[in-house]
Structures are given as C-alpha cells and as structure tokens.
Amino acid sequence: MLRTHTCGQLRKENVGETITVCGWIDSYRDHGGSLFVDLRDRYGKTQVVFTAESGPGILDTARMLRDEWVIQVTGIVAPRPEGTINPKLDTGEIEVRSRSLTVLNKCQTPPFTPSTRDLPGEDLRLKHRYIDLRRAEMQRTLILRHRMIKGMRDYFDQHNFLEIETPILGRSTPEGARDYLVPSRVHAGKFYALPQSPQLYKQILMIAGYDRYVQVARCFRDEDLRADRQPEFTQLDVEMAFVTAEDIIGIIDGLVQKLAKEVLGLDVPLPLPRMTYDEAMEKYGHDAPDLRFDMQIVDCTDLAAQTEFRVFRAAADAGLKVRGMNAKGAASKYSRSMIDEMTDWVKNDFGAKGLAWFKVEADGSLASPIAKNFAPELLAQIKDRLNGAPGDFLVFMADTFEVTCKGLYALRKKFGVDLKLYDPAKMHCSWIVEFPMFAWDPEEKTWAAMHHPFTAPRPQDLAKLDSDPAACRAIAYDLVINGSEAGGGTIRIHDQDVQQQVFRLLGIDAEKARDRFGFLLDALQFGAPPHGGIALGIDRWVMLFAGLDNIRDCIAFPKTQKASDLMTEAPGDVDLRQLRELSIQTVKPAK
RNA sequence: GGGGACGUAGCUCAAUUGGUUAGAGCACUGGACUGUCGAUCCAGAGGUUGCGGGUUCGAGCCCCGUCGUCCUCGCCA
Incomplete structure (x- = not known):
C-alpha cells in the first residue's frame, strides 16, 4: 500500500507517529510561510500542514497543488495548537506535519469540486460522474446501498436461500414492458431480449428443487423514465417452494424489520399491516397509498x-x-x-x-x-x-x-x-393484498393480467375464472413503503389446467403459449411444487431508506430521462461492419 | 407521443421585464501573508447569452423551430 492510514483514521492517540496518507486535495489554504491542505479519501479528511520545516523545496511544491490533485504525504501526526481544533472533522484534533510530498497525479481544473456548496446541474454531475461520486453524500448513499444489499444477502443466507444467477440473454416475451433486444450474430434475424425480471427462470428453479432461491438481479425495461424509474434497475428476486402467501410475507416482514433496525435504527413492529386492493382504491385511490x-x-x-x-x-x-x-x-x-x-x-x-x-x-x-x-x-x-x-x-x-x-x-x-x-423521518410499510387477477384492456378489447400470466387466483375464485373474470382476486401482495411500491409478488399457478384457463382468458392461445412459454409449460408437467415469490426494487428501497426523492442518486451510473449515459455517451453509433455481422440494416425514422 | 420548467463566464446565479460596453460569488492566473479550515487582501484573465431562424431602430429578454436536462400524463405484465 502507498499509505499507512486512511484520511479518516488518525486521532489524538496517533500523535508522534510517522505515517503516510494518500488522497485528493479537497481544499488548500496558502498562508505564505505555511500551507494547509485538507486531504480527502472516502474515509474522511485530514489536515496536512506544509511549512519550512517540511524539508527543502517541499513548501514550494505544495504551493503548486490545486483542487483534486492526488498526493501522497509522509509526516508526523501532531496535536493541533490550542484554539485551532476543528470540531467539524473527525480528525480535527490532529494534523499531519508533512516531511515528504509526492504528487501522484495532477488534475485538470475540475468543472466542480466534491465539496461544492452550489451543486451543479445534474447533467454536469452525470457527465463527470467520477467527480460527483467523490461527494460525501453520494458516498454515503452508495455505502448505504452496499450495506442494505449485504444485509439482504446475509438475511436470506441465514434462512437457507441459495443465490443462483439466471441468464441476461433470454427470449423476448411481448407481454408486459417493452424489451431491450440484442441481435444474434449466429442466428441471423433473431434476437435475444434482456430480462424484465428473472420470473420464468426462478419458477423453473422451483421445479428443479431449489426451493429457496434469491438473486440480486439486474432487470431491463425499455419504457419511459421517471424520478423513481430507470431502464436498468436491480431487484432482489425471491422464490420459494411449498409455501403460501403468508410464508413469503413473513419472510419479507422479517427483512424489513432487520434492515430498518440495522440501517436506520428504527423499530418496525410486526406483522406489517395489510389492506386489500379494493380498500386501498376506495380510501386512497391507489394501490400504493402513502399511509404516513x-x-x-x-x-x-x-x-x-x-x-x-x-x-x-x-x-x-x-x-x-x-x-x-x-x-x-x-x-x-x-x-x-x-x-x-x-x-x-x-x-x-x-x-x-x-x-x-x-x-x-x-x-x-x-x-x-x-x-x-x-x-x-x-x-x-x-x-x-x-x-x-x-x-x-x-x-x-x-x-x-x-x-x-x-x-x-x-x-x-x-x-x-x-x-x-407526515414526518419525513418516519417510515410506513404495509402490504396491499388481494389484487384483481385481470384488468380490462379497452384498446385491445381483452383481459390483461394485472400482475403476470402465471399468477394464481384465490382458490375460492377458481369457479369464477370464466364466468366473472373481473371478480377474481389473485394471491398477490405488494409491499408499500411511504406510498411507493417497494416490491410485489404472487403465488404462481402450478397446475397445468388452471394455467391453460388463464392463458385462454388472456387471449393467449395454445400455439402462442407454446411458442412463448413452452419450456415453462413443459416444466410444469414434470413435478412442479406449489411455489411463489416476490421481487423487491432495491434502488427504490435505497431511495426510501436514504430519504432521497430520486432514484438516480442511488445508482452509481444512472441514465438520463432520455435513457442516455452522459459520461459514456451511450447509446452510440456502431460500425457498419458490426451491423453487417448481425444482419442488421438501420432505417432512418420517418419525420 | 402530450403538457410544463429550465438553458447567460469553467460552476452557481444576476441583469430594474425590449434600451449604452451583460455583472457578482466561487474556480482559474499573478502577487502578498506562519495557524487556516467557506482563509484573507491586491491585481488580472475569462461571454457567439444552447443552436437556427424571425419580429424590431434595437433581443439575454418577444415569436417559431431545434437540441439538452428535469418534472409529469400516456407507458411501466
């Protein structure tokens, strides 16, 4: 290591030690005979002092330092003189008296600095994300995100879940959101689709006997963006076999309680309150009401x-x-x-x-x-x-x-x-249950699945499936935090006949079903256990736990509202050769 | 695809609502200063007002188009 300590580490106890720290120059104050530098890394800031005592030429070199240069300093930890202690810094009781200075890298005059008080426009922050991510607030959020994901993984590991990866290159299913497509070179004219969620794979895993599955899964949906919606996002995907809705809800209740305690120090009493979909619509006009x-x-x-x-x-x-x-x-x-x-x-x-x-x-x-x-x-x-x-x-x-x-x-x-x-510091978590199975699509003049076509109806509604689809309620449950949909899941259909009946109602004929989900229908015939699951929107969880109002601030490299990446300038042009290999011709969109 | 807000120096903003040479703070450049921590002080440099057109004697300001960022409706099983 080029350092012996981080910039957030040194305390009074270290006084007298000769140490080496590395970091970025957060600010500098040149007083002529002495020069102060606040050196920053992700652990904190430490004041470094350069004086004539630092050694020959060192003060002169220090005088050339500018914001965001990367330096290495070896020096002696000293107590700050009477009256110069800085209570704003964790390391504010000490300073490092420099004895050697190495400029590890210079920095162009940055468009903004991490310590700026006037946060620049979001486009500039995204273009120079490497600078934006140096900001303490972004670091706090990403650290929180790490802790939450780690907390989730630990929790499910303790409950005997296995994390199993599922493919990113899959097959397009026209239901639901618009797919991101990936052309196949080997199969000219054919396309993979990026997963909107690992839905079908996790059901297959249940049939395969991996009765407790979890995955931190990247998902893709080519739809228009919002403050709380990115085209590429992360779900905590969960599926269990031999369970009822109660089991899934119980597991997630425990997770909510654990994370609220660990991350926010909040005590969440269990079980979380529940409300039916009908009651939510009647009383609050929405299936994710803010119950704060x-x-x-x-x-x-x-x-x-x-x-x-x-x-x-x-x-x-x-x-x-x-x-x-x-x-x-x-x-x-x-x-x-x-x-x-x-x-x-x-x-x-x-x-x-x-x-x-x-x-x-x-x-x-x-x-x-x-x-x-x-x-x-x-x-x-x-x-x-x-x-x-x-x-x-x-x-x-x-x-x-x-x-x-x-x-x-x-x-x-x-x-x-x-x-x-409401008190913005409070959190309100609840379940919305008993969603309708179907919603009438007036444009297509068909019934559409409210959740997805594999959602199981309540047993008491099975008889109404054909006679009164609107009255059928699904075994579905959404987790709502502060008026935001933080997750949703269902018990799945594990019975071929019911599945066929639902497909029929949705206007998915046998041929279509065969074509799109044939593998799942096959699998269902080879010993499918009753199963169900849930998916939690991790980005949204971080947003809600961090008290942010914008999902982009919870993601290291997010996309703009037009789904472009201002740093890499994706999406970008590709060579004609690449297109030819993929048997693709582009057409200029009609004006 | 629709509605709305914004776009002025590297950055954050101002410009008495259409009127002289577009200003300030920070950053930058040069200088002064041994206890600062939003350092201070002196001096300087920095602008095709997003871009294109129009109206006008005159446009940063009004109109049309366009690009970009954000919010939102549609969309998001």
Whole structure:
C-alpha cells in the first residue's frame, strides 16, 4: 500500500507517529510561510500542514497543488495548537506535519469540486460522474446501498436461500414492458431480449428443487423514465417452494424489520399491516397509498344524486362516482388562483372534467362558487360526511371511479407535501393484498393480467375464472413503503389446467403459449411444487431508506430521462461492419 | 407521443421585464501573508447569452423551430 492510514483514521492517540496518507486535495489554504491542505479519501479528511520545516523545496511544491490533485504525504501526526481544533472533522484534533510530498497525479481544473456548496446541474454531475461520486453524500448513499444489499444477502443466507444467477440473454416475451433486444450474430434475424425480471427462470428453479432461491438481479425495461424509474434497475428476486402467501410475507416482514433496525435504527413492529386492493382504491385511490397520513377519500354519490348542481347530479344519474376529500385546515392555504391551477392540473393530467370545492367558514357554512346550487341541508350533510370543521378545504370530483381515484390520489399526495401531513423521518410499510387477477384492456378489447400470466387466483375464485373474470382476486401482495411500491409478488399457478384457463382468458392461445412459454409449460408437467415469490426494487428501497426523492442518486451510473449515459455517451453509433455481422440494416425514422 | 420548467463566464446565479460596453460569488492566473479550515487582501484573465431562424431602430429578454436536462400524463405484465 502507498499509505499507512486512511484520511479518516488518525486521532489524538496517533500523535508522534510517522505515517503516510494518500488522497485528493479537497481544499488548500496558502498562508505564505505555511500551507494547509485538507486531504480527502472516502474515509474522511485530514489536515496536512506544509511549512519550512517540511524539508527543502517541499513548501514550494505544495504551493503548486490545486483542487483534486492526488498526493501522497509522509509526516508526523501532531496535536493541533490550542484554539485551532476543528470540531467539524473527525480528525480535527490532529494534523499531519508533512516531511515528504509526492504528487501522484495532477488534475485538470475540475468543472466542480466534491465539496461544492452550489451543486451543479445534474447533467454536469452525470457527465463527470467520477467527480460527483467523490461527494460525501453520494458516498454515503452508495455505502448505504452496499450495506442494505449485504444485509439482504446475509438475511436470506441465514434462512437457507441459495443465490443462483439466471441468464441476461433470454427470449423476448411481448407481454408486459417493452424489451431491450440484442441481435444474434449466429442466428441471423433473431434476437435475444434482456430480462424484465428473472420470473420464468426462478419458477423453473422451483421445479428443479431449489426451493429457496434469491438473486440480486439486474432487470431491463425499455419504457419511459421517471424520478423513481430507470431502464436498468436491480431487484432482489425471491422464490420459494411449498409455501403460501403468508410464508413469503413473513419472510419479507422479517427483512424489513432487520434492515430498518440495522440501517436506520428504527423499530418496525410486526406483522406489517395489510389492506386489500379494493380498500386501498376506495380510501386512497391507489394501490400504493402513502399511509404516513390519514386523509381518506369519501364517497358522496348518494348525496350528489339529491342536488340541483348539474355536474354532481348528472354524474350520479349516469352511474359515475362523486367522491371527495377533506384537507384539514387548508382553506386559507389555497387561494382562488391556486385552486384554478389545481383544477387545470387534474383536468390535463388525469382527464377530470373539473374540481369542485368548498371552504368551511368560521360559522360552519360552506363557501364556494357552486354552493348556491345546493340546498342548505345537503351542504350540511356533505360537510358532516367529510367531517368538515371551520378552516377545512373540501375537494370533490365527479367522474368514473378510475378518474376520481387518479385525481384524488394525486391531490392527496400534493396535500401531504403542501400541508406537511407526515414526518419525513418516519417510515410506513404495509402490504396491499388481494389484487384483481385481470384488468380490462379497452384498446385491445381483452383481459390483461394485472400482475403476470402465471399468477394464481384465490382458490375460492377458481369457479369464477370464466364466468366473472373481473371478480377474481389473485394471491398477490405488494409491499408499500411511504406510498411507493417497494416490491410485489404472487403465488404462481402450478397446475397445468388452471394455467391453460388463464392463458385462454388472456387471449393467449395454445400455439402462442407454446411458442412463448413452452419450456415453462413443459416444466410444469414434470413435478412442479406449489411455489411463489416476490421481487423487491432495491434502488427504490435505497431511495426510501436514504430519504432521497430520486432514484438516480442511488445508482452509481444512472441514465438520463432520455435513457442516455452522459459520461459514456451511450447509446452510440456502431460500425457498419458490426451491423453487417448481425444482419442488421438501420432505417432512418420517418419525420 | 402530450403538457410544463429550465438553458447567460469553467460552476452557481444576476441583469430594474425590449434600451449604452451583460455583472457578482466561487474556480482559474499573478502577487502578498506562519495557524487556516467557506482563509484573507491586491491585481488580472475569462461571454457567439444552447443552436437556427424571425419580429424590431434595437433581443439575454418577444415569436417559431431545434437540441439538452428535469418534472409529469400516456407507458411501466
């Protein structure tokens, strides 16, 4: 090693020792006769002092040092003089009196420095990621990520799971997300697909008898990005044989508790609370509600049916829903123009026709441009239904159940942030269970699998599979942390007949099924044990545990919203020769 | 594919809302200084205001297009 100690290591106890440290220059302060350098590595910072005593020429060399140069210093650990102790540094009680200095590498004037207070734009950080990753905050996150993944691996190892790798080059399955494709050279015109998840492989592993499987698995989905979505992400993929949903949930409960304790020092009582999908949609408008605060959606369709207010009345008569929410004490928070903005937002983004609202006045009356359309008794009933008190802000949407869900869910989220309805340091973990098996796809005019086509229906719903698909509930469970989907899984179908029935319903005929999942269908006939599993989004877990609002900050080398890598400039052009070898011709996209 | 925000010195931002030679802090260059730790002080250099077009006597500012980054709807079994 070129060093005897790291930059975060030295303490008073080391005073008098001759040591060698290496690192990057975090900052320097040139006082003429003496020069101070804060030397940084991932363990911390240590102050190095250069003076005439350092030796011939050393102070002159030190004077040339600049930010981010890489140096090696040998010196004597000395206590800092009275009054110059720096409490901001762990090593602030000592300094290294330099006796020798080696410039290991210079650095061009960097576009920004790791210690900068004005964080530059994200594009610059991504282009020079090697500098960005030197920042303490990025290091903290990546260290946290390491500890969490290690914690997961240890936990599953202790529970007798085996980590087994599955292929990256697989076969395309048009269901689900868009695949990333990899052309085959050997098979001209054919393509591999990168895995969206190791779903089929892990089921095969169950059939193969590896009854407790786990993998830290890279997954790929060629869909548009979001703050919490990358095209390339990491799942903790789990599958178990001879289990019920309770077993899977129990295992993950234990993992949540362990990591919350180890990483955040939080005590999470078990079992984690559960809510059905239907209840979540009814009360919160979403299958991953943020339960850190308790604002609930209230159905007022019956009251709407009695009003003269055309919008409400027409919706109720047409069999639509009128649902509302009470933002407690928020009446004074939102001005007329802010409400107009809110209204435009729910119209543009969620297809709402409008937003009805009331402010509860000091005398208990409801103030709103539409209030005159309501009989006073009805206003009182509406207020009571939403538990309205003076100062409250009541919002309503009249639309299909789906649209009211989307709009009110979004508003609820906004209220949560605007009104600071929860403690950001807290964590709320829960399970959403009993998802529908199928969702109607109006465009394709077919039933689509809500989760994936191998999801087992509840036994009591088997009979309804053909007669009433919408009523079928799956043995499915999603883990929700702070309103974010942190994982999801199902018990799988291990019975050929049920599998065929589900395929039929999804419009996957025997030939198609054969073509796409033939190997799984075959395997199911060779002694498949009952099995099920779950996949956790590791990047999101890190984001939630670190309290970040952006998944890119949890990934060493993330992609931009247009899925490019600003550092490597991927995706890039390839030689014509490479294309020829792959039997590929590119076509300029039509303008 | 749709909606929105942003783009000015290497970086973070400003420019009295269309008006003279586009400014500041940090970084950079040169100098001073032996106890700083966001060091300080003096001096200096640094700009095709993302790019292309238009409107105007005059554009960093207005309009159109385009590129990039971010947020979002659709999409994400």
